[in-house]
Amino acid sequence: MKLDENGRCPVCLKKPLPYRRSGKFFCTGCHRDFSIKTGEWIANWAWKPVCGELFPTYPHSDYVNAKPTAAALRRGRTQQMVGGEAVTRTALSEKMHALADGGHARAAELREKADAFDAATQGFYAQPQTCTVQKFFGHHVRARRLWCDITGEPLI
Numbered sequence: 001m002k003l004d005e006n007g008r009c010p011v012c013l014k015k016p017l018p019y020r021r022s023g024k025f026f027c028t029g030c031h032r033d034f035s036i037k038t039g040e041w042i043a044n045w046a047w048k049p050v051c052g053e054l055f056p057t058y059p060h061s062d063y064v065n066a067k068p069t070a071a072a073l074r075r076g077r078t079q080q081m082v083g084g085e086a087v088t089r090t091a092l093s094e095k096m097h098a099l100a101d102g103g104h105a106r107a108a109e110l111r112e113k114a115d116a117f118d119a120a121t122q123g124f125y126a127q128p129q130t131c132t133v134q135k136f137f138g139h140h141v142r143a144r145r146l147w148c149d150i151t152g153e154p155l156i
């Protein structure tokens with residue numbers, strides 16, 4: 001995930017604060033850091049890397065479910081809408097869908113595993129939580145294994 005073409009946080013659709021000395025932008029909505037150089041989302045105190053993905057350090061804190069304001073939405077939306085609800089996909093799921101959308105021979109399999117992982121992610125971070133940590137990591141492992149199997153990327 002990276003800042004959009006207007007330099008806005010893709011989740012909150014607002015401009016993050018620049019911290020030039022540390023080379024980062026900080027979004028006050030979702031507490032994500034983005035690299036000033038590349039615009040890419042990077043790990044910080046609020047979003048920690050787990051198995052190559054960034055997950056919230058405080059899953060039940062408000063920043064995890066940060067959404068664009070109504071005004072920001074009117075200016076343009078970049079989030080995926082599924083059944084009228086905004087869904088933030090993980091980086092892995094985004095890559096898998098991109099590969100499937102590109103017409104990969106195993107597109108159906110890619111979409112199935114990515115969607116199952118998305119559903120588990122939502123359930124894991126929902127209040128109340130509807131997906132256990134074991135199930136959540138199980139879906140992550142299955143999605144990741146398929147991705148590595150197809151791309152040849154190392155599993156770890």
Ligand SMILES: [Zn+2]
Nearest residue numbers: 009012027030
């Ligand atoms: Zn944000």
